[in-house]
Amino acid sequence: xxxxxxxxxxxxxxxxxxxxxxxxxRVEIASFINEAPGVVLxxxxxxxxxxxxxxxxxxxxxxxxxxxxxHAAAYARQxxxxxxxxxxxxxxxxxxxxxxxxxxxLLLDVLExxxxxxRALTRIRTWLAPGTRVLASVPNIRNLVSLDELAxxxxxxxxxxxxDVTHVRFFTRATLRRLFEETGYAxxxxxxxxxxxxxxxxxxxxxxxxxxxxxxxxxxRNREDLEDLYAFQYVVDARAATVMPDCxxxxxxxxxxxxxxx
Amino acid sequence: MSDAIVGPTSRNxxxxxxxxxxxxxxxxxxxxxxxxxxxxxxxxxAYRAPGGEWAHLDEAARDLLGARMEQALAxxxxxxxxxxxxxxxxxxxxxSDTHDALHMLGVIELGRGSLDEAERLIAAGMALRPPxxxxxxxxxxxxxxxxxLARVQPEMLAERxxxxxxxxxxxxxxxxxxxxxxxxxxxxxxxxxxxRAHAGDHDDGWLLRRLADVLVADTTMVWAVDGxxxxxxxxxxxxxxxxxxxxxxxxxxxxxxxxxYDCATWVDRSNAERVIxxxxxxxxxxxxxxxxxxxxxxxxxxxxxxxxxxxxDRFGRGHTVLPPPLDLAAPGAVLAPEPDAYEDxxxxxxxxxxxxxxxxxxxxxxxxxxxxxVKNLASITGRLHIYDPGRFRYLLGGxxxxxFFERRPGGPETFLAQLGCFVHRTEAWWLDTVGRELYGAMxxxxxxxxxxxxxxxxxxxxxxxxxxxxxxxxxxxxxSDLRQTPAWAASIGRAxxxxxxxxxxxxxxxxxxxxxxxxxxxxxxxxx
Numbered sequence: 001x002x003x004x005x006x007x008x009x010x011x012x013x014x015x016x017x018x019x020x021x022x023x024x025x026r027v028e029i030a031s032f033i034n035e036a037p038g039v040v041l042x043x044x045x046x047x048x049x050x051x052x053x054x055x056x057x058x059x060x061x062x063x064x065x066x067x068x069x070x071h072a073a074a075y076a077r078q079x080x081x082x083x084x085x086x087x088x089x090x091x092x093x094x095x096x097x098x099x100x101x102x103x104x105x106l107l108l109d110v111l112e113x114x115x116x117x118x119r120a121l122t123r124i125r126t127w128l129a130p131g132t133r134v135l136a137s138v139p140n141i142r143n144l145v146s147l148d149e150l151a152x153x154x155x156x157x158x159x160x161x162x163x164d165v166t167h168v169r170f171f172t173r174a175t176l177r178r179l180f181e182e183t184g185y186a187x188x189x190x191x192x193x194x195x196x197x198x199x200x201x202x203x204x205x206x207x208x209x210x211x212x213x214x215x216x217x218x219x220x221r222n223r224e225d226l227e228d229l230y231a232f233q234y235v236v237d238a239r240a241a242t243v244m245p246d247c248x249x250x251x252x253x254x255x256x257x258x259x260x261x262x
Numbered sequence: 263m264s265d266a267i268v269g270p271t272s273r274n275x276x277x278x279x280x281x282x283x284x285x286x287x288x289x290x291x292x293x294x295x296x297x298x299x300x301x302x303x304x305x306x307x308a309y310r311a312p313g314g315e316w317a318h319l320d321e322a323a324r325d326l327l328g329a330r331m332e333q334a335l336a337x338x339x340x341x342x343x344x345x346x347x348x349x350x351x352x353x354x355x356x357x358s359d360t361h362d363a364l365h366m367l368g369v370i371e372l373g374r375g376s377l378d379e380a381e382r383l384i385a386a387g388m389a390l391r392p393p394x395x396x397x398x399x400x401x402x403x404x405x406x407x408x409x410x411l412a413r414v415q416p417e418m419l420a421e422r423x424x425x426x427x428x429x430x431x432x433x434x435x436x437x438x439x440x441x442x443x444x445x446x447x448x449x450x451x452x453x454x455x456x457x458r459a460h461a462g463d464h465d466d467g468w469l470l471r472r473l474a475d476v477l478v479a480d481t482t483m484v485w486a487v488d489g490x491x492x493x494x495x496x497x498x499x500x501x502x503x504x505x506x507x508x509x510x511x512x513x514x515x516x517x518x519x520x521x522x523y524d525c526a527t528w529v530d531r532s533n534a535e536r537v538i539x540x541x542x543x544x545x546x547x548x549x550x551x552x553x554x555x556x557x558x559x560x561x562x563x564x565x566x567x568x569x570x571x572x573x574x575d576r577f578g579r580g581h582t583v584l585p586p587p588l589d590l591a592a593p594g595a596v597l598a599p600e601p602d603a604y605e606d607x608x609x610x611x612x613x614x615x616x617x618x619x620x621x622x623x624x625x626x627x628x629x630x631x632x633x634x635x636v637k638n639l640a641s642i643t644g645r646l647h648i649y650d651p652g653r654f655r656y657l658l659g660g661x662x663x664x665x666f667f668e669r670r671p672g673g674p675e676t677f678l679a680q681l682g683c684f685v686h687r688t689e690a691w692w693l694d695t696v697g698r699e700l701y702g703a704m705x706x707x708x709x710x711x712x713x714x715x716x717x718x719x720x721x722x723x724x725x726x727x728x729x730x731x732x733x734x735x736x737x738x739x740x741x742s743d744l745r746q747t748p749a750w751a752a753s754i755g756r757a758x759x760x761x762x763x764x765x766x767x768x769x770x771x772x773x774x775x776x777x778x779x780x781x782x783x784x785x786x787x788x789x790x
Contacts, residue, residue, distance in 0.1 A: 031651065031659030031666045057662050160395075189668050194652065196628045197406045208523045208548070209458075209488060221460050221488060223624070230627040237668075 006157055006165045023047035023075070026108055028193060030057055032135055032235060037061055038103030043088055043124070044068070044110035048076030051106075055079070064100070066091055088120045093127055102128055107136035109233075111179070112167045121183035128240040134185060136236040140192060141170040144199050144213060144229045151215035162232055173228055176236060185238040192224075192231030199230045307332050313391070315359045327353050331362065341637065343370045361390045365397055372404055377411075380404050410628075417692065420546035425578035427550055430560065451535065453477055453779060454511035457519030459486035459493040459500050468696075469519040469540060471495050472587045476775045477517070485511050487523040503528065517779060520544065521552035529555055538565045538779060541573065543625060543694050543717075549577075567778065570717040573691060584774050585721075585765050586696045590705045604707035605752040608682065615682035615745055616645040616665070618703070622652035625693050632687060633657050635734040639685065640664050642741050649677040649699065674699055678706045683744055683751070685737065686712045694718070701766060704728065704758035709744055709751050711737055721765065727757035 029050060036058040042051045045065030055061050065083040067073040073085035084096045088110070105124060111117040124134075139162040146162055149155070157165040171179065173190060180187050205212035210219050211229065220226045307328030310316065316324050334349035350367040353360050368383030381404050388397060455477065457470035474484050474496020484500040486493055491502035503510050505528030516534040518525075520542040537556055541549075557564045568574035569586040608615075617639050621630070630636065630653055640646040640663045648654050650669035658664045667677045677699075678684070684703035688694045694717045701718075703710050710728040712719055722728035729744075731737040744751045764770075 025660070027657075027659035028655035029659065031655035031664070034665050053660050057660055189670070191668060193655070194627050196653070197403060199627075200409065201402070201406060222458075227627055 006159050023049045025049035025053040026137070027053065029106070029108060029135065029137060029235065030054055032191075032237060033057070033104070037133070039064065039100050040104050040106060041066070041093075041102045041127075042080070042106040042108070044108060044113075045076050045080060045083065045106075046072050048079035048083070050108060051076070052079040062100075064093075064097055066093075088114065088123070089116075102132055104133040104135065107134065109137055109139070111136060111138050112164075112169050112171070115168055117169055117179060118183050121180065121185070125184040125240055125244065130240050130242040132240040134180075134236070134238045134240065136180075136238070137193070137233050138171055138176055138236065139164075139167065140172065140176075140228065140231050140234050142172045142228060143232050144211065144218070145202055145232075147218065147229075148202050148213040148215050151213075171234075173234060176234055180236060180238045184241050184244055186241045187236060187238045189235075189237040191235045191237070192227045193233045193235060194227055194230040195232050196230055198232075309335075311357070311360050311362065313361075315361060315390070316357050319357065323356070327356055327360070331360075334363070334366065338366060338370065343373060346370060359390055361387050364390070365400065368404075369400055372400070372407065375407075377404060377407055380407075417546050417690070420550050421576065421692070424546055424549060424576055428553065428566070428578045451780070452514030453482045454485060454514055454516045454534075455482060455496075455519065456485040456487065456503065456511060456516060456525070458523055459489040459495060469542060469587070472589065473517065473519055473540065473775070474498075475589075476587060476772050477779055483511065487525065505531075515779060518556065521549055525552070526555045530558060534562070536565070537562060538567060540567050541569075541577075542696065543692055545625075545692055549692075569696065571720055573694075573717040576691060582778060584778065585771065586701075587771055587775060588696065588698055588701055588766050589768060589771075590702065590762070590766055603679075604755050607680075608748045608752060614645055615643045616647045616680055617643055617741060618647045618649065618677060618681040618684045618699075618708075619687060620650055620695070620699050621648045621654045622650045622669075623689065623693055624695050627652075629653055630657075631689055632734075635687075635737075638734065638738060639741070642738060643682065643745055645682075647677060647681060649674060674702055678703050678708060681706070681708045683741060684708050684710045685741075686710060686716060686718065688713050688716045691715070691717050701762050704755075704762040705766075707752070707755035707759045709754040710758060711740060721761070722758075723761075725754075727754060727761045729754075 023046065026049075030053050033054060037054070039062045040051065040054060041064050042048075043066045045051055045063075045067045046069075048063075048065055051063035051065055055063055063080045063082075065073070065076050065080045066088065067076060067083060067085055068087050070085050073083050076083045082097050084091055084093070105128065107124075111120070114120050128134075141162060143162060155163065157163050159165065173192075177187050177190065202213045203211055204214060209221070210217060211226075212218075218229065220229060305321075305325045305328070307325055309328040309331045310324055311327075311331075316327065319327070330349050330353050334346045334353070337343075337349070338346035347367060347370045350363040350370070353363040354367070364383050364387035368380045368387060371377075371383060372380035384397065384401050384404060388401065391397075455470060455473055457473075459470060470484070470486075474482070478496055482496070482498075484495045484498055485503050486495070486500040487503045489500070489502065491500070493500040501509065503525075510528040511532055511534070513533050513535060515536040515538065516532060518537070518539045520540065521544050522542070539553070539556060544552075553564065553566075556562070566574070566577060566581045568577070568581055568583050571583050574581040574583050619636060619639065623630070633654075636646070636648075636654065637658065640658060640661060644663050646658070646664045647667060648658070648664060649667040650673075651658075651666045654664075655666065659666075667673060681703065684699065686697075686700045697718045700710055700712060704727070710722070711731055712722050712728060714730045714732050719730055722730060724730045729737075729740045731740060744754070
């Protein structure tokens, strides 16, 4: 039986609500929150499962969700305190929820879906007091599985995972740190979320400082480096910096002064 | 009609479905003689097996099985897997083609380690429906479990081969192993320290630095097998080893920190007068490889130094044992806290008594094998602290009883300073840590529990300065006892602190290490 290609079934903002995709509570993200967070802004809240989990872990937490998919947003309304159905580029937070002091922002698997995550982060920064915590999870393109498949000439988009067909940006540990540091945040911690059971399947030999898969042999410097290869995602723990980033776009020189590429 | 919904003898007895209602008000109302007089109760369960799995059953039976499935899923989520398994088996007894029951029971059997049964059940489930992501994932988990079993087996074989191998390979070096190696009588010898410079907080990288500090002298050269050649270790620039261009240590006493790196390309040409290996935790197959290379298949004597007798004994007899060169007083290392800090803390905040563990194994990236044990720890005092949690974030992230401490420089101290008790865990001796957190907890006066199988068990006198445990149940009992008698816990902690101060006393350690490497008669000119 032929299945429809993934671009036909999974692209477009009006994609139907998929419980598996939108309703998966991120238990591991809750583990990064050790103290009652106050008001949580969950951007890309999906079906609200993670917000619900945090409310259960810390009763009294108020969770405001922002979700683009109207089906998911409608579903999330039964768990969260407020849900705004809008895109991050357009949402006027104050208009919907009034003046609130946000205690923490969750950006779980959101930034990689945005054409301009820099602008989104800069925009979010304006809603936050200095020192406000931002917890983001973002796929790690430098994982051993993607590297192995790329080495074999494959870069297959799928309905979920690192190469989800709706992902438009890809990051490594270093570029992810820069994304935050250039948009007005101080990164306090980055943690690779490792998937040993999944990645070990690709490993056919281990040598000191080296892993060998079917299609490549890759050196790692130390344990952090090894963990990066085993991780499909990073968690970025950042704080809104005291200095606001310069939001102005760089001025481009007039077209007449740009020499044509020969 | 299924057997599962045969009613009890009396219609006033509890319904067999377990709802707590009388049979006549529950499933008895569905088809009994007075059924017409009642409005049939609304279905008790929303779950229905899709497809034709339950086609042979009537609606009442489906409702009952649906309720069983919902119940089973609920208790499975709570972690009561035995109860869940019983329910699934009931469902399968009534309708053997129930896909979800086969699948979920397979998952439970996987968790119990019954791989054959798990594979059989999940395969039976997969035969009933077209594949989908979740079941393929679980199928893969079964295959992975088989794979990891296959990976462990060579290590167990290698472990048995170690003493034989060491005796054979090192036979010609017996002189060196009988006592201390004979030192060249004249003049100081050049000491080459060789190891990984960039191992993060990995034990080897740390060991190289520590040895360089202890053996600091003009005659010491530090060689890094990794890095870019700009590392400064023990106040001198480390030289990058490169067998290809002839950059490697030659002659003198060569001290190898750990075994987890490659030296096969140059070690044959290094002509060491003496070779000392500071053995750290590493897989037995790794040891076989590396020691064979270092000993040049028996042509060159090796001296092996271990951090504990238990570890040394795995390699045969006659090896040197020195306490791990942890420096608990060094800046940035475990601080020496106020003598009564633990007791004061226990008195002022009696309700909070966190149990502490380290989450990730430091040798590799892997799934923790003792998830259930750790889950139980969280329930003993209602507070569990996990340092470097790794995969435990997935297992316990939603629990308000658990607090997670990310791995970072200085992190262990913050973590240890808050504990009521520290529990050391280990899988196999070759995966055991250098014991930084275990000894660190003792230095903080925090009572510790250590597995009997740990290479560090010999340093703990059970019931005097710590506890040894064999099983999870034993550990839980010890923790409950300690929790109830704070004064006892404090006295154990005190004894542990004194033990560690003696064991890891910086001066004694330095002397021991120097004596081994340069001989008692030759002191290295410190800082010269």
